Amino acid sequence: MRKLLSEYPWVRGKARRASGPVTCHTIMSVSIVSTEAKNIVEVAVGLFFDTDGKVLVAQRPEHVHQGGKWEFPGGKVHADEPIEQALQRELLEELGVQTNSASFLMRCQHEYSDCSVVLHVFRITDYEGNVVGMENQPVAWVYPADLAKYEFPDADRTILDTLLLPDIYAITPSDYKTVDELCRMVSNAIERGISLLQFRNHSIDDATYIQQARALSDLCHGKGARLILNREPSMVEQCGAHGVHLASKYLKSYTKRPLPENYIVAASCHNEQELKLASSLGASFVLISPVKKTASHPHTVPIGWDGFRSLKSGSGLPAYALGGMNLEDCAEARCNGAVGVAMIRGVWCDQDTDLASS
Known part of the structure; x- marks a missing residue:
């Protein structure tokens, strides 16, 4: 039997149902205190995902700041309290769960008129207990695509955008012969569950690239996927695409x-340096x-998961892992702080897995 991408439990590009017992993944966010005159609020936040x-x-x-709005569970970090300890304490107090391990995912900052909030986002890879509103707060399980129906504090906007990123960022190959062949490949990939696609082909001229x-x-x-161009940003609106992907060598140009x-x-x-740029x-988001080791760059020394985690920990941006990635690497990528994996061969070269049918 051939598998749909959506049958992999860690693919979140489309809403779907999953069988078996419900397990949860969690993301946490925490802000940092500063000596600036404006009050800076330190907050620990947890995001739990079920298998759906x-x-x-x-x-x-209602009586607190931003009262009545929905948020990702958490609370303020005490003065001089270690971040990890704050995460554990807040989730235990609010949800009745014991957090055992977490991986850094992203960092974001928002300025209110009366305070500044800096959120550090972590994914919880292991916890114990059942999620309960320990303070009688209303809770709900919501598909990321439906979060727009809920009112959130402005500080959560970047997290909300990140939640809409799928686990797989597909990059097109360049060995297709015609645009019709390319479209058939992409259509098939979208049917398999791909919802974020980078069009990358440096072997064709600009006019041909724009046409394709x-x-x-x-x-x-037409199929509800997002297209990112690996070309000049000026082509994005011209082609009706959703964004641009910047190669590392061009980052200094902007x-x-x-x-x-x-x-x-x-x-x-x-x-x-490139992450700072x-x-x-x-x-x-970025690709690290x-x-x-990759077939396209056999002499390049890979950084490994330790290297990925080290670079990721110094950057506040959501990141995909790239280089020799396959579908089976996605779970490990998430445990190391990645949004997911970026792939070329892993998406297009497995001809035995026709993911358009089960």
Whole structure:
């Protein structure tokens, strides 16, 4: 029997049902205290996912700041309290669960008129207990795509955007012969569960690239997928795409975000300097590579999961792991702080797995 991508329990690109017992993955966020004159609030937040891909949210009491709005469970970090201890304490107090391990996912900051909030987001890879509203707060399990129906504090906007990123970021191969062949491959991949696609082909001229990008854009819009162009940012609107992917060698060419906030800006990074550049440009997410040895760059030494985790811990941006990745690597990637994996061969070369049918 051939498998759908959506049959892998860690693929969250589309809403789906999963069989078997419910297990949860958690993301946490925490802010840091500063000596700035404006009050900086330190908060620990946890996001729980069940096997259907739903995330846990809770409603704030009416009498507190941002009262009545929905949020990801958590609370303030005490003065001089270690971050990990705050995470454990807050989730135990609010949800009745004991957190055993977590991996760093992202960091974001928001300025209110009366305070500043810096959120550090972690994924919880192991916890004990059943989720209960210990303070009688209303809780709900919601698909990420449906979170827009709930009112959240502005500080949570970046987390909400990140939750809409799928576990797999597919990158097109360049060995197709015609645009029709390319569209058939992409259509098949979308049917298998791919919802975020980078169109990458450096072997064709701009005019041909634009023609093919427009065809892919029409296809992706019709099937509910998002298309990212690995080309000049100016082509994005021209082709009707959803964003741009910046190669690491071009990061220094920009002094500000090359597209408005409603577009995705992704970037390839291999070191701390490139990650800092991507952050300064307001990148939506980054690709960190190479995690494993690749056929395309056999002489490049991979950084391994330790190297990925080290680079990731110094960056506040959501990150995909790239380099020798396969579908089976996604769970390990998430345990090491990645949103998921970026793949070329892992998506297109497994011809034995026709993921359009079970």
